[in-house]
Amino acid sequence: MVLVWRGHSTDMLLAPYGFARLPHIALFMIANAMFPRSLLPVTLLVTLISGTAPALADTCSLDGATLPDGQEQMFYQVRSVPRGQSCNALGQLRACADGVLNGGQSYRYDDCVELEEFLGVNTNRRPGQMDPALLARTNTNWIRANVEILAYKEQHDTGTADPNWNFSDWDLYKAAAAGPDRKAILNLMWNFENRDQHPPLPGSQQESDLFAYLDLQILDKLASHVDILVTGNEPFINTLKADWQPNPAYGGIPIVVFYTRVTEHVHAYLLDRGLRDQVDLYMGAFTRLRTTKMQKQPAVGQLLAYAAVAGHVDGVDMHTHVTNLKQIDKALTFARDFTDKPIIITEFSFIWRMQDALQQDDRLGAEFAKRRGRDANQKTHAYMACEVFGVARGCKKNGPVSKAEWDDFFTTRDWFIDHFILQADAIFRQHAVRGATFGLLQSMPSKARLNPKRPPWYLGFLFSAAAVESAPDGAPQTNYQYFDDFLSIQQQRASVSMQ
Numbered sequence: 001m002v003l004v005w006r007g008h009s010t011d012m013l014l015a016p017y018g019f020a021r022l023p024h025i026a027l028f029m030i031a032n033a034m035f036p037r038s039l040l041p042v043t044l045l046v047t048l049i050s051g052t053a054p055a056l057a058d059t060c061s062l063d064g065a066t067l068p069d070g071q072e073q074m075f076y077q078v079r080s081v082p083r084g085q086s087c088n089a090l091g092q093l094r095a096c097a098d099g100v101l102n103g104g105q106s107y108r109y110d111d112c113v114e115l116e117e118f119l120g121v122n123t124n125r126r127p128g129q130m131d132p133a134l135l136a137r138t139n140t141n142w143i144r145a146n147v148e149i150l151a152y153k154e155q156h157d158t159g160t161a162d163p164n165w166n167f168s169d170w171d172l173y174k175a176a177a178a179g180p181d182r183k184a185i186l187n188l189m190w191n192f193e194n195r196d197q198h199p200p201l202p203g204s205q206q207e208s209d210l211f212a213y214l215d216l217q218i219l220d221k222l223a224s225h226v227d228i229l230v231t232g233n234e235p236f237i238n239t240l241k242a243d244w245q246p247n248p249a250y251g252g253i254p255i256v257v258f259y260t261r262v263t264e265h266v267h268a269y270l271l272d273r274g275l276r277d278q279v280d281l282y283m284g285a286f287t288r289l290r291t292t293k294m295q296k297q298p299a300v301g302q303l304l305a306y307a308a309v310a311g312h313v314d315g316v317d318m319h320t321h322v323t324n325l326k327q328i329d330k331a332l333t334f335a336r337d338f339t340d341k342p343i344i345i346t347e348f349s350f351i352w353r354m355q356d357a358l359q360q361d362d363r364l365g366a367e368f369a370k371r372r373g374r375d376a377n378q379k380t381h382a383y384m385a386c387e388v389f390g391v392a393r394g395c396k397k398n399g400p401v402s403k404a405e406w407d408d409f410f411t412t413r414d415w416f417i418d419h420f421i422l423q424a425d426a427i428f429r430q431h432a433v434r435g436a437t438f439g440l441l442q443s444m445p446s447k448a449r450l451n452p453k454r455p456p457w458y459l460g461f462l463f464s465a466a467a468v469e470s471a472p473d474g475a476p477q478t479n480y481q482y483f484d485d486f487l488s489i490q491q492q493r494a495s496v497s498m499q
Contacts, residue, residue: 058099060100063111064311067096071095073110079112085114115342118142121439122143125189126443130143142182142437143176144346145173147188149214156217173222174225187230190262192239198254202257223279227279228282230285232259234285234287243255244297281314285317307338308339314342317345321351321352329431333431344437348436349460354460364376364378365412389450400468402469406479418481420485421485422485424436439460440462463483464477
């Protein structure tokens, strides 16, 4: 059988991309993802989830479940519901009779789970920041970090040490994950772009060695401590753009081939270690889905379509770094056109709005300068480098500033998005996002990172440990608005769960 799609057979369209051996209905979905004019409705996913051969005459198959003739099973209208809602209210018993399932076609999912809507903390590549005292102050049960596989493998292979990649730091991550009711997310990061490397060829010795290292040195040490394991971290940022395009040597688009293969490998690992029921497997983290460029990128469509149809993929991870809140909605709307599986947002900020302000010569201004005895004409990036962090020449004795001055700075910035976390969380809930994590602790930026041409990541954390003087007890001070908004969401959800 060959499906014809928009005047072309799916085999003809997709064979160059390495998908010709997939079931034809899955090919149809991926073709639509790769060459979108109007995206397929989510309801079409009913026939895509299992990726198995057609059922025998005396059985019924749907969403990976196979029922013998005369047997019935509960199917659901949704894959998941928010915490406090009931899957059973959206379920229906459907019976198999003569190879046909009775009941409503909208009840198409084999399983449904109740998801906790969470807001957690993120330390990115710094698991050593999982300070129990700071975590206690956030009132969150969720933590997230990412592990850069290639960097650790280089240390392992060469016998050299890198203070930025210290595996002992993961002891703090594991200790934090072991806390009462604590849940942990781990992203596997593959930074090929930073090394000017291509992903390993499928089936090559390089791939075998890389996956063996992943199993024995990373997953064996960390997987049992994890609740959500994401098989990538910003793959399009960490992969050379040449590998976004079809390459016959890979049998498809290299970035697509690699991330589907590593996802299948990790799934097999979890099964082999008896961890599959404990760990949810996600793909991502997808970035810049707010942009037309990424929405039209064939590799993006292929990976999202794969995540939607693969039964062993439990959800999708996204990063929504934006210039305005509408872009978060735009990115999630695009992702939701592909999948109704759970989505998590492990990083979010308005970093690009802040960078635009610094590049456009934002200055301290009269209002702030008058109150704080500063130069109204001083550029913001120079203020950060000299007065706040004290890394510029001649400024080594300066900084950090008082909590009052730090807060005053943000209140006088017209580019600052008031109550950003509260507003972003509201958008997440509109799109049924399972949960999100926000940066925990600010580190001291280098002089190079304070260049206005580089993103000011140092501005987006719950605790401003480097910019602001410590509290009288020596603890880091909280950041302007972020921490209060974060805490109010935790308190609100705690009160709802107690009702």
